[in-house]
Each structure stands twice: as C-alpha cells, then as structure tokens.
Amino acid sequence: MLIFIAKRLGFMIITMLVVSMLLFVLLEINVDGVATKVLGPYSSQESREIWLQENGYRDPLAVRYGRWLGNAAVGDFGDSVRFKVPVGDVMWPRLYSSVGLIQGFQLNERWSFDVGVDQSNTLTGSNARQFDPDRELASGSFNDDFLAAFAGALYTAELWSANTRIEHRNSDTEDRNSLLFGWYRQPTTGHGLSAGLTVFRSESISGGEMTSADLKFGWAYRLANSSWSFLDRVDLVFDDFVSGSISERSWRLINNFNANRRFGAAMQMSLQYAFKYVRSEFGGTGYTGYTDLIGFDLRRGIRGRWDVGVNTTIYHSYQSKVIDYGVGLDVGFNLATNIWLTLGYNIIGFHDEDFAQARYSAQGPYLRFSIKADQRTLKDIAGQR
Numbered sequence: 001m002l003i004f005i006a007k008r009l010g011f012m013i014i015t016m017l018v019v020s021m022l023l024f025v026l027l028e029i030n031v032d033g034v035a036t037k038v039l040g041p042y043s044s045q046e047s048r049e050i051w052l053q054e055n056g057y058r059d060p061l062a063v064r065y066g067r068w069l070g071n072a073a074v075g076d077f078g079d080s081v082r083f084k085v086p087v088g089d090v091m092w093p094r095l096y097s098s099v100g101l102i103q104g105f106q107l108n109e110r111w112s113f114d115v116g117v118d119q120s121n122t123l124t125g126s127n128a129r130q131f132d133p134d135r136e137l138a139s140g141s142f143n144d145d146f147l148a149a150f151a152g153a154l155y156t157a158e159l160w161s162a163n164t165r166i167e168h169r170n171s172d173t174e175d176r177n178s179l180l181f182g183w184y185r186q187p188t189t190g191h192g193l194s195a196g197l198t199v200f201r202s203e204s205i206s207g208g209e210m211t212s213a214d215l216k217f218g219w220a221y222r223l224a225n226s227s228w229s230f231l232d233r234v235d236l237v238f239d240d241f242v243s244g245s246i247s248e249r250s251w252r253l254i255n256n257f258n259a260n261r262r263f264g265a266a267m268q269m270s271l272q273y274a275f276k277y278v279r280s281e282f283g284g285t286g287y288t289g290y291t292d293l294i295g296f297d298l299r300r301g302i303r304g305r306w307d308v309g310v311n312t313t314i315y316h317s318y319q320s321k322v323i324d325y326g327v328g329l330d331v332g333f334n335l336a337t338n339i340w341l342t343l344g345y346n347i348i349g350f351h352d353e354d355f356a357q358a359r360y361s362a363q364g365p366y367l368r369f370s371i372k373a374d375q376r377t378l379k380d381i382a383g384q385r
Contacts, residue, residue, distance in 0.1 A: 146171035160185035176202035208243035324350035338372035
C-alpha cells in the first residue's frame with residue numbers, strides 16, 4: 001500500500017511539474033507585452049527594455065522557470081500585473097478545496113451499502129477582495145461551504161427493490177439532517193408501483209428551524225401491445241417553519257394523473273388531471289383550499305426525428321374563485337433513442353409550484369430536456385451496449 005501511494009504521489013508531482021512548465025512557457029512567450037501592461041501603451045521602447053532587464057525577463061527561459069519554481073515552493077508567486085499587488089493576496093483568499101470520498105460494499109447478491117464524506121471549503125476567505133459584487137467567485141464561496149457525511153443501503157429482490165440514505169450536512173448557513181427512502185415493485189408485466197419518503201430537518205444560523213417531509217406513491221401502466229398508457233402520482237407534503245415569533249405550517253395532498261393515447265406511429269394525445277388540497281397555518285390562523293388542473297396535449301411526428309405539439313390547460317382555484325388558462329406550441333427533436341429536446345412557447349399561462357414538475361405552464365418561452373431513464377437507455381448512454 002505504501003509503495004502504491006508513493007507511486008501515485010510521484011506521478012502527481014511529475015504531472016504538476018510538466019503542466020507548470022507548459023503554462024510558464026506559454027505565458028512567457030511575449031514578455032514585451034508584460035512591460036507594456038505595467039508601464040502603459042505610451043511608454044518608450046527604451047523604458048520597457050530597462051524594466052525587462054531589471055526584473056529578469058531577459059534571462060534564459062530555463063533560469064526564469066527555475067527562479068519562479070523556487071519562489072513558488074515557498075509561497076511567493078510574484079506580483080500581479082493586473083492588480084499591482086502580490087499574487088498571493090489575490091489567490092489565497094480564493095483557494096478552494098472540494099473533497100469527496102465514497103466507499104461501497106457488496107454484502108451479497110441482494111444487499112449493498114455505501115458510506116461517504118463530501119466537503120467543499122474556501123480555505124482562506126476572510127480578506128478576499130470582491131472585485132465584482134454582482135458576480136460569484138470563480139471558485140470557492142463566501143458563505144456556502146459545507147461538510148457532509150452520509151450512509152446508504154440498497155436491497156434488490158426478484159420483483160422489487162428498496163434503497164435508503166441518511167445524511168448530515170454542516171454548512172455556513174445551516175445544519176441539516178436528511179432521510180431518503182425509495183421502493184419499487186413490478187408485480188406484473190406493464191405495471192409498476194413505487195413509493196418514496198424524503199425528510200429534511202434544518203437549523204439555520206439565524207435561528208430558524210424547518211422540517212419538511214414528502215411521502216410519494218406512484219403507479220404506472222403500459223402494455224407493449226396497448227395504445228394506452230397511464231401514470232398516477234400522489235404526494236403528501238408537510239412543511240413546518242419556526243423562527244422567533246413566526247410560525248408557519250402547511251399540509252398538501254397533491255395528485256397528478258396522466259393518460260396517453262397513441263394514434264399510429266406519428267401521433268399521440270395526452271390528458272392530465274391534477275388536484276391539490278392545502279391546509280396552511282400562519283400564526284395560529286388556518287386556511288384551506290382546493291385547486292385542480294386539466295391539461296390536453298396533441299403531438300405529431302414529422303420527418304422522422306422532429307415533432308410538433310400544441311397544448312392547452314385550465315387551472316381553477318375554488319376558494320379564491322380564480323380561473324387561469326394556458327395555451328402553447330412547441331417543437332421537439334429526438335436527439336437519440338428515448339432522449340428529446342423541446343423548445344416551446346406558452347402564449348398565455350400561469351405558474352403553480354406544485355404542478356410545475358408535471359407540466360410547464362408559465363407564460364413565455366421554455367426549453368425542456370427529457371430522457372426515459374430506464375436501464376436500457378442508461379446503458380446506451382454509457383456505451384455498454
């Protein structure tokens with residue numbers, strides 16, 4: 001093991017040296033340009049030449065590289081031509097570290113486990129100069145570094161499988177604990193059943209506490225020789241937020257039902273009915289509401305890999321007595337087997353976060369990437385077939 005680690009370290013050092021040589025040569029080809037940046041475009045050729053001589057730029061390239069490498073080894077990277085300060089003052093506050101380690105264990109043909117640690121950290125950031133406040137750092141972060149540890153398990157049987165994962169995440173903005181669970185069963189050919197649970201509990205640095213849970217149930221039906229296919233999903237969502245005297249709590253029952261009918265190889269029709277029942281509490285006062293959505297889509301394939309579609313939607317919030325409509329057009333292209341790219345425009349529309357995953361209904365243009373993520377498609381993408 002020690003020999004293996006030593007070989008890896010040696011290879012890494014050699015690689016870094018080769019890369020540094022190549023970069024140094026590329027950056028040092030035009031030293032006259034460095035003098036022009038420092039002294040200005042209106043400086044004389046004589047003054048630029050004196051500056052280059054005094055700063056060692058006329059020394060042989062190998063001598064300059066050796067001098068730079070020796071200084072870099074002790075943390076001296078020279079002065080920044082652009083910012084007129086030592087390079088370390090610009091670089092060190094942005095030195096960014098991202099480390100991840102995952103270890104998997106195959107206990108037997110049915111059980112497998114994995115554990116891991118994930119970390120991202122701006123090593124030194126207290127004196128970072130923010131040159132553009134409207135732009136994120138190229139690497140690192142001012143306030144979103146984190147350390148996370150997780151463990152997971154997977155059980156696979158002949159007709160069903162289940163997986164779970166627990167995680168603790170400590171970041172600059174919050175401490176969060178997570179639990180995820182998933183289950184899938186295919187009782188007969190063409191039928192699929194699924195269930196999932198996601199639970200988060202977090203405490204922010206401002207003192208707020210939030211608990212969120214989402215329990216999902218799914219059903220899918222599609223036979224190879226049938227022109228109809230059906231998909232239904234139910235979500236039970238709970239959110240609770242407390243911060244000082246502020247208290248918010250909500251329960252949501254959301255159902256999305258989709259039916260698809262094929263008319264030959266070139267045309268298909270989709271019908272959707274979705275509804276949600278919501279109960280919310282703000283400061284001890286409760287509110288309830290029922291909302292539903294009816295959607296219709298019609299698509300037709302043209303010239304092999306292209307298709308065009310039209311869609312319309314009716315959105316009804318009963319308690320507030322609000323009705324919204326959506327109408328849109330789109331063009332799709334089949335990039336590969338079971339992979340599509342769609343460009344669309346909704347002439348009129350609306351937005352509801354609970355229905356957005358199943359149907360994009362906001363007014364304006366949109367770009368959608370779709371993939372049928374079954375085992376066959378994923379193996380095709382990975383080149384394993």
